[in-house]
Amino acid sequence: MKLKNFLKLLTLCLLCATFVFSSCGSQKTNVGTVTVSVANNTNIDKKAQTIEIAWASLKRLGTINPSELVVTDLAANKEIPSQVIYNGQTDPRSIIFQTDAAANSSRKFSIKKGKPTDYPKQAFGRQATERFDDFAWENNLVAFRMYGEALEGNSGMAKGIDFWAKRTNKLIINEWYKLDNYHHDNGDGVDAYHVGMTLGAGDAEPIVDNEIIYPINYTSYKILDQGPIRISFELTYKPFLVDGKMVKETKTISLDAGSQLNKVTNHYDKHDLTIAAGVTTHSGDGKPKLDLDNNYVAYWDLGDAKVNGYIGVGVIVPAKSIQNIKTTDQHLLIISKLDKNNNLEYYQGGGWSKSGNFKDESAWFSYLKNFSQRLKQPLKVSVN
Template sequence: MKNIICISLFFLLLPLMLLSQNKAAIEIQNNSDLERNEAVVAINWQTILSHYPQIDTSNFVVINAETKKQIPYQLEHKGLPKIQNLLIQVNVKAKTTLSLFIQKGKPNPVEVKTYARYVPERKDDFAWENDKIAFRTYGKAIENTNEDAYGFDVWVKRTDKMVINERYKLGNYHKDNGNGMDYYHVGHTLGAGNMAPFIKDTIRYSANYHQWKLLDNGPLRSTFQLIYDTWNAGGIKVKAVKTISLDAGSQLSRVENKYTFDDNKSMPVVVGIIKRPESGVILLEEQKGIMGYWEPTAKEDGTTGVGSILTTPVKNMFVNKEQILGITEVKNNEPIVYYTGASWDKAGEIVNSVQWFEYLNHFSQELKNPLLVSVR
């Protein structure tokens, strides 16, 4: 009799058991007072597999449990053969929980909102962008020319479409052809938030990057690495690998630098923003690690906001003749993470210094109050 009862229960529970293998539920919890709009959330792929082992990577959808609409997603590899994370872009109101589920189905096309590439046709540039802003940095081919520059460059835009390829093809990207332009000057500075060793109170610039590696390329996050040859940083031999990623909807890139250097266990480094000769508005919040700059207006070209957020303790923030600088410290062969980026008033979203500094403060608070993800 017991055997008959057990067999009967097994067959009764079998549909539920099979169903649990063909769906996964996700909850994204926002415990803060911050509205989270267009947030790109990473969900560990192994965790998803543990709840949905039969998932078909080419035939599944992520559904909002309330609206029943699809949520755009990306499979993040981080340069590895296997999937590392499921990336989704969501809005989560303050003090609420967003419920989603994954099931079999044909996903809708996802709009490309981030893009990055090596640009050999323009002296080894490396450029990256999202639906808000664009950036570039410089490679070996531009060294020892009158165009050489050390820092990050900003390409402002007022479209959510990708513009990098179009602008390089046109060649005259210093002119606004309707969607923005490059009027940002970098020169021999850190530009829009690059980092360099700071030895004996002097910035020790590296040469430009020598190797690159694209790890992921959209549609919601693009990530790449830049590798720098060994250089002499005030008597210290230093090598660097910079891993940069940009999420859809964000004005700021995430920068993870790993410095390898001889003898010393730690080394001071500086993040810098070039300062213009004319009067602009500067924000220095050492305790929060926030540097902000609302540049002087460039006549008909508009106004650029630039900002950096350090996630490690700041030793000092100050302004010299050329740059706005924040000093922190790195350990040998250990990654250091910070965020840096820009905005443009002609894009129509952030139009003055108050809004730009509010954005930087809000971004900093988001980093300290991450969304909580659970899968079942």
Template structure:
């Protein structure tokens, strides 16, 4: 009898040990901030290949990420980038300069989270494609708009927000998004321009606008990052045919979308292009040209009771010139054939209460540029 009891105890101990090992409590993921920037609610990419090497038995449908010490659970996202295999695990963390956080992966069903990013095709409104996060919202215009006699709308539109909730679906449902119902509105005017930071070829002192996008694909859709692809039909640019694909990505907690543009054309020489922001006819407002830093920004004139919108562009690669051309501020760049060209564009609204004046907006863009140059985020793995 004593032998049976001892055997039972030993078996229970083995089960407990196995369970502890299965949860990998001795394995840690360390995220360090070695920059001179304090990060608040930053989305960090944990490369899947490194995570999988550390946790080879990980069940994608049954795990959670916690702070190693407090055991506080973090929301996360499996990023696929349009593929069937995981590319990254995304987590959102806040890290002051010189600080670090230790995370652990445990078996178990993760808690449900509220998505902070979202995007969708909007067939009920002329094939818009709209996207948003907990800070700001945008849209671009689809083929139905031009096919139904409404014409082309080349630019990026801004929907300002004063809430961290997702609002796109509710605003389209109401059908009155030009009125502030307590969470923001659409008062931004795109017109026949690049709007809030779109890109187009620029040759013979002319901007060669494409038609509206005709095809879309959602690559990832929250909760921490939304990414989608828009395809454009060929059009003529100063005598040569050009096609374009745009991949747009928006993280939680930022004012800026990442734009990845690929142009295809026959010439071996790079294609001149401009990224633009429409200028308002009203008095006031302030522009910022920082050619060497690749920052073009505009703090618009106040729009009556609607408030004030700041629009900005960050271009990590070379910019040859910035100027006011007719009613648009433009940054001149060159794009190589079939090579992705990356820049960032976004907006802020003073009535959201976070960025309330031009100084804060310009400083925000300066800080984001430094972050792009060197984020200072280092990720390491250790087993104790």
């Protein structure tokens, strides 16, 4: 073989090898698709778990229109609802979707460019200007409200977090405010939980010498994300006096579909505060639960009337923040310190016997215990 022909053949072989190598590399990295692996390495079944993928992890997809992303359950080969999260910012921060995760199991999902389905909302919140600036929010299982400054000095004055019991998966806030008789059960649920001048269903405020210091009800709000899977918002309070110091407080609250509990972050401009998170014991005839091993306090008692069934409320605080758990005349409290960013992060929420999800106090307490254990042993998520 002549040298010239040999060199041509060698060049052709090298080009072919380069093409094969490039093709294999493309298949390996799967350009245009992000694959998410989710593993539950515990013995606990986990339902309606929210998977959150940082926006930076999607860079393989190139330039992205946030309204054109599709998440697919690869085992079922089926598109599932997703939501781009902004956290109140202009640019996206992450994308979320949900899955059930059986004990000791794993699943895979893909994220690609595409036109997503118009998913039905399972989480929603708004300010109710028609009712003293309540801020009300809900998901497919539960609803809550916080009271606005407009309520100060009026009949029905209250401070903490209110719980609205539901037995429907539809969103009810707009309908209930329009009907204005939500203290009566019309079939979808009822507001039968009494808050008054207490922490209610799981608020948290500074405590000084066993006295809880309440600010004026929230003054302004900002919705950070609005469904279909997550509602999140921020409430701002006027400065108030705590142990001789003026303190500024902001609450950030988020609720995901399928959860009985909100995630709450209280932020302060002072670091040397002690914070009490807790639930109201009402007349004292309910069933209390203080579980230091699982970082929660809970209460189970009748609603405002016997026909309204039993309501459970509870608070979970990460162990590293807890200083003490105690009972007072009005509350079950978890006393905590702030983290290095002057925040207290915790979870609170409620359940209802007539929802069909909680037949008694044991069922409610078990839910909180399992929720706490899931926080300690989260799903393992990897992105490829």
